[in-house]
Amino acid sequence: MFKLMGAVVLVAAGGAAGMLVARDYARRPVEIRSLISAVQMLETEIIYAATPLGEALERVACASDGIVAGFFREASRSLNSGDGATAGEAWEKALAGFYRHSSLTAGDSAILKNLGRALGRSGRTDQEKHLKLACEQLKREMASAEEAASKNTRMWNYLGFCGALAAVIILY
Amino acid sequence: MAAALSGRAYQHRPELGFINNISPVLPFKIRKIVPAVNSDILGRLEEIRLRALRPLALGLDTGDVFINEAGAVVADPEKAYLVSQEDVERCLGLVSGSSIYALEEEIKNGFITIPGGHRVGITGKTVLESGRVKTLKYFSGVNIRISREVIGSARPLLPKIIDSEGGTIRHTMIFSPPRCGKTTVLRDAVRMISDGIPELGLPGQAVGLVDERSEIAGCYCGIPQRDVGLRTDVLDGCPKAEGMTMLLRSMGPSVIATDEIGGQEDVRALEEVLNAGVRVIFTVHGSSLEELAARPALNYLFRLGVVECFVQLGRDKRAGVVKGIFDGRKFS
Numbered sequence: 001m002f003k004l005m006g007a008v009v010l011v012a013a014g015g016a017a018g019m020l021v022a023r024d025y026a027r028r029p030v031e032i033r034s035l036i037s038a039v040q041m042l043e044t045e046i047i048y049a050a051t052p053l054g055e056a057l058e059r060v061a062c063a064s065d066g067i068v069a070g071f072f073r074e075a076s077r078s079l080n081s082g083d084g085a086t087a088g089e090a091w092e093k094a095l096a097g098f099y100r101h102s103s104l105t106a107g108d109s110a111i112l113k114n115l116g117r118a119l120g121r122s123g124r125t126d127q128e129k130h131l132k133l134a135c136e137q138l139k140r141e142m143a144s145a146e147e148a149a150s151k152n153t154r155m156w157n158y159l160g161f162c163g164a165l166a167a168v169i170i171l172y
Numbered sequence: 173m174a175a176a177l178s179g180r181a182y183q184h185r186p187e188l189g190f191i192n193n194i195s196p197v198l199p200f201k202i203r204k205i206v207p208a209v210n211s212d213i214l215g216r217l218e219e220i221r222l223r224a225l226r227p228l229a230l231g232l233d234t235g236d237v238f239i240n241e242a243g244a245v246v247a248d249p250e251k252a253y254l255v256s257q258e259d260v261e262r263c264l265g266l267v268s269g270s271s272i273y274a275l276e277e278e279i280k281n282g283f284i285t286i287p288g289g290h291r292v293g294i295t296g297k298t299v300l301e302s303g304r305v306k307t308l309k310y311f312s313g314v315n316i317r318i319s320r321e322v323i324g325s326a327r328p329l330l331p332k333i334i335d336s337e338g339g340t341i342r343h344t345m346i347f348s349p350p351r352c353g354k355t356t357v358l359r360d361a362v363r364m365i366s367d368g369i370p371e372l373g374l375p376g377q378a379v380g381l382v383d384e385r386s387e388i389a390g391c392y393c394g395i396p397q398r399d400v401g402l403r404t405d406v407l408d409g410c411p412k413a414e415g416m417t418m419l420l421r422s423m424g425p426s427v428i429a430t431d432e433i434g435g436q437e438d439v440r441a442l443e444e445v446l447n448a449g450v451r452v453i454f455t456v457h458g459s460s461l462e463e464l465a466a467r468p469a470l471n472y473l474f475r476l477g478v479v480e481c482f483v484q485l486g487r488d489k490r491a492g493v494v495k496g497i498f499d500g501r502k503f504s
Contacts, residue, residue: 052271079270084200086262087270120270123307127273 007168011161018160025152027103029145034068035108036138039115042072043131046124053087053120054080071098091116111137188214190318193288197316199262201241202228205253208243220316224260227252231315233490263314267292277409279308281385289319289390289397319390321398325353325492326361332497333361333453333481336373341365341427343446343478343500344453347464348485353492354455355387355431357485359398361453362388362429366401377451379404380425382415388431413441420448427451439469446478460484461498 038060045056057076061069071094078090085093095116099109111134118130188211195203198220205228206220219231227238227249237245238252246252267284268275278284283293293315296308333344346361348354368376381404383389389396391408400406405423407415412430419425428445430438433454445452458464461482465471473479479500486495 046273050271050274050276052269052274054269054271056271082196084196084203084262084266086265090270120265120268120272122272122309123276123279124273 003172007172010168010171011164014164014167015161018156018158018163021160022153022156024103025145025149025156028105028108029142029149031066031068031102031104032108032138032142032145034064034066035112036135036142038064038068038072039131039135039138043128043135046131047128050124067098067101071095074098087120088117091119105141108138108141111141190217190288190290190320193286193290194220194316194318197263197266197286197292199259199266202253202255202259202263205239205241205243209239210243210245213237213245217318219318222255222260222263222314222316224255224257224312226255228255257312260311260314264294264311267314276307280305282308283385285386285390285392287392287397289386289392291317291319291385291387293317319387319398320356322353322356322360322492323363323399324360326357326364328494329357329483329497330361330364330369330374331372333483334369334372334374339373339375340377341374341451341453342480343451344481344483345433345456345479345500346454346483346485347456347458347461348487348495349459350457351491352485352487353490354457354485357483357492358429358431358453358455359388359400362404363399363401365427365429365453366404376401376403377426378424380416380419380423380428380450381406382410382412382419382428382430383408384410384412384415385431388429413437416441416445420445420450425450427453429453431455432457434467434469436469436472439473442473443476443478446476 041060041063042056045051045059046053051059054076057072057079061072061076064072074097075091075094078085078093079087092113095109095112115130115134118127120127191207191214194206198206202222209230213230213232216232216234217230218233221229221231221236223229229236229238238249240246240251241253264272267286272279275284279294282295283291285291294308294311295313296311298308299306333342335342346354346358362379362381365374365377366379368374379401381388381400383391383406386408388398389400389406389408390398391406394408396406405419405425407419410418412433416428416430419428428450429452431454433439433442433456442452442454456464456470465474477500481500482498483494484496484498486493
């Protein structure tokens with residue numbers, strides 16, 4: 001009886017672990033796509049409407065969803081708090097929180113970090129270059145994230161259960 | 173220190189209220205230093221100068237002083253707080269709300285107006301395009317110029333410029349060298365003309381104010397931060413010549429006021445206004461009438477013989493002292 005219960009727990013745990021890894025693979029392209037869309041909105045606000053950065057970030061937050069909205073809202077709140085933080089500092093602080101709860105890789109985070117260092121520090125032409133560069137880099141990351149997701153999501157979903165089942169069989 | 177930064181800390185000293193507007197744009201280290209400066213010095217403060225890798229300086233009515241980290245005046249610049257490049261960049265980030273791109277035109281002109289109507293001058297490396305300034309980069313200096321209203325500063329000259337029979341004012345030119353209070357006096361004159369002065373027989377007039385450099389009304393996001401009167405319409409950041417014509421066509425003013433007339437274009441627009449039955453009051457840089465007459469554009473204005481009253485300002489312990497009022501008819 002105990003053996004059976006142990007086997008069930010092992011299979012459930014293995015399956016859940018596999019599903020968690022698979023979920024990260026599946027979520028990453030979705031988050032990057034959402035980020036690309038947000039950066040493009042930010043570009044419109046900055047380049048065409050010359051909206052002050054704090055307000056632009058808030059508007060992007062309102063038009064985005066999920067944790068990307070939270071990231072832009074936090075950056076806007078931190079920038080507008082009046083505690084003397086620059087745009088780069090506000091962005092980096094918000095990014096740290098966002099990164100912890102996202103499925104992004106360190107490479108994705110580095111793209112956003114570089115963008116944050118340039119945000120609001122130059123004229124429109126220069127800002128456009130930085131925003132377009134970030135978009136292009138994110139698009140490249142999305143292509144690789146989609147490829148990785150198609151390869152790995154199903155594999156990890158099965159691998160968790162199958163690995164756990166194999167362990168149960170070996171242990172029996 | 174935090175308490176000193178709050179609005180409540182200056183309730184008993186309204187003349188120091190500007191610190192509540194200035195503090196949010198100061199980098200954190202300097203934000204702690206300025207409120208610690210002796211309040212008598214703060215009361216005479218005209219400018220806060222941040223120059224990268226040089227001492228923190230305060231511009232007073234009597235000249236510059238250097239300040240150390242504790243907010244005390246020091247005679248030796250070596251002992252003063254050394255402003256870093258980061259301080260300058262951070263200050264500019266705070267002044268612009270980290271939105272340099274939204275203030276390109278202001279940066280091209282070399283200054284940004286902040287809430288309270290205070291002006292922040294900027295220096296750095298200019299980027300040229302077709303020989304004209306496109307923008308600035310590598311910011312190296314910031315000068316925060318404190319804008320102060322001196323209510324009543326135009327009072328001594330108003331009886332001389334009012335045409336009580338016509339119930340309006342005479343065409344008036346206010347002139348002086350820089351830093352003698354032309355803008356302060358013009359602002360107060362606009363306020364009084366707009367509100368009306370019953371004891372001098374002047375009913376309130378609709379005043380159109382062209383504030384090209386945001387100095388007179390100190391507009392922030394288009395809203396005047398200074399009291400420029402109940403009947404004043406402000407065109408903020410608008411070139412003078414275009415602004416005067418726009419106001420004339422659109423707002424039906426009785427009086428048009430503007431600052432720092434000097435170019436041919438300004439004088440031509442002024443001539444149009446003068447011929448439209450609208451009264452004008454404006455300022456000009458210059459220390460004497462002879463000096464003004466030597467400038468081609470102003471010489472033309474003199475020859476038109478339309479300016480009825482010339483007011484000369486000077487600086488005698490304080491700015492805005494009326495040195496002389498001349499009848500314009502004698503110079504035509």
